[in-house]
Amino acid sequence: TDIELGAFLQESVRAFEKAYKRRVEVFVEEDLIVLADAQKLKQLLYIFMDNARKYSEEEVQVEAYREKDQAYIHITDYGIGISKDDLVRVFDRFYRVDKARTRKSGGFGLGLALARDLAQVMDAELHLHSEEKAGTKATIKLPLSQ
Numbered sequence: 499t500d501i502e503l504g505a506f507l508q509e510s511v512r513a514f515e516k517a518y519k520r521r522v523e524v525f526v527e528e529d530l531i532v533l534a535d536a537q538k539l540k541q542l543l544y545i546f547m548d549n550a551r552k553y554s555e556e557e558v559q560v561e562a563y564r565e566k567d568q569a570y571i572h573i574t575d576y577g578i579g580i581s582k583d584d585l586v587r588v589f590d591r592f593y594r595v596d597k598a599r600t601r602k603s604g605g606f607g608l609g610l611a612l613a614r615d616l617a618q619v620m621d622a623e624l625h626l627h628s629e630e631k632a633g634t635k636a637t638i639k640l641p642l643s644q
């Protein structure tokens with residue numbers, strides 16, 4: 499179905515902020531309408547926002563814009579980041595970087611494996627860009643409607 503990203507992201511972020519008492523900045527281009535399954539997109543966003551929250555302490559940013567016939571959504575944090583070696587494995591089931599370091603935030607290492615599966619059925623593309631001790635930017639690329 500058609501989803502207007504502005505309203506959709508605002509609503510998802512508001513629920514998230516309320517649940518976790520964390521501020522999330524949202525920047526969304528106007529009239530950005532994507533073709534996607536709302537339930538799955540919500541789940542996908544939640545996985546990345548949840549990671550951004552767990553592995554950082556400062557502000558989380560969500561932004562969305564169009565480029566050609568695609569919409570890009572970025573979820574950015576300024577947290578612990580992921581090393582190059584780990585970056586190629588974080589989408590694996592049960593893989594967690596340095597268990598001692600991340601133990602307090604819990605988790606089973608399943609979020610990103612689920613995200614990868616969701617993206618596949620949704621025709622979305624995922625990218626993770628990260629730098630240790632600097633932060634992480636997750637990208638969801640989706641087809642625009644029409």
Ligand code: ATP
Pocket residue numbers: 549550552553554575577578579580588589593594595596600604605606607608609610611633634
């Ligand atoms: P859960 O199963 O609850 O999602 P998880 O967060 O451990 O737990 P994934 O979401 O699959 O599982 O993430 C895998 C690993 O990748 C994490 O354990 C963490 O080490 C690393 N990671 C993921 N996102 C980030 C991020 N934004 N910043 C730093 N490390 C991250």
